[in-house]
Amino acid sequence: MTPDPGPPGRGLTPSERPTVPLTKEPGPSGHARPEPDTMAQERGKGRRAHRPWSARRLPAALxxxxxxxxxxxxLADVVAVRAGRPSAAWRRHLTDALATRPVDDVWMLTGAAAAGAAGLWLIALALTPGLRHWLPLRSTADCPRLRASLDRDGAAGLLRDAALRVPGVGAARVRVRRHRVKARADVRFRDPRQVKDDLTAVLGEERDRLALAAPPRIVVRVRRRTG
Known part of the structure; x- marks a missing residue:
């Protein structure tokens, strides 16, 4: 009779024992379980990051x-009238104008339009977050309350550096907007169509590395530059 060898790995040192990857263990449905980093990324995708709200210091101060x-x-004019002095000239002129001018007067319509425009402007400031120059980044499952933003100029600089690393690109200009990235490149050599395809792929990879909450669409234009 041969002795029972026992379970695999008995008699081996810890460094010699085979390791079983935990990420390949099948789950209840029979599929392989994803890695922890992948699970965290999938959970983070469901969270939508919003643009930070501006303090609106200048409009509030104005x-x-x-x-x-x-x-x-x-108040000063009312106190003066209560003290026995005549009312100020600007108050008498304003009262007479409001009492005598018709509703369809040019100055009345101008004042009403200015007041309405100012009211709409204040309502828009109250309902919109502002800070359109900042792009929100994705939040992760580890730090769901962490809010971070990236400046558009900084994002454009990173994308421009990535575009200049593409063979054949002599100069590049990148403008980053909320929903679109516009890239213009001058081609020194190579086929412009191949350079455009490579440039689109490189900019897409660099955009994904920025981890933006709402990745903008990339629009690439190239032109042949001679001399």
Whole structure:
């Protein structure tokens, strides 16, 4: 009788024992389980990162200054009238104009249009986040509350450096927008169509490395440059 060799790996040192990759272990459905990094990336894809909100310091300061000046002027005139002094000339002129001018007067319509435009502007500032020059990055499963953004000029610089590494590209100009990346390249040698295909592929890989929450579409234009 031959002795039972026992389970595989008995009698071997830890460095000599074969290792079984955990990522290949089949799950309940019979498919291989994905790696932890892949699972984290898949979970992170479901989270949508939003553009950060602007503090709106300048518009808020302008509106507060206008309201403060108007309130102080009106209050000072009311206090002067209560003290027995005549009302200010600007107040009498404004009261007479509002009482005597018809509704279809040019100045009345101009003032109403200006007030309506200012109101719409303030509503747009209140409902939109602003900071259109920043591109939000994807959040990960490890840090779901982490919010990061990338400047458009910085993204354009990285994409331009990647474009210049393509053989045949002598000069490149890249502009990054929210939904589109426009790249223009001057071809020194090689077939422009091949350079365009390589440039599109390289820019796509570099764009994916930026980990943008909403990857923009890439538009490439090339032209032959001689001399």
């Amino acid at each position: 509106v507060a200054a206008v309201i403060l000046v108007a309130a102080v002027a009106a």
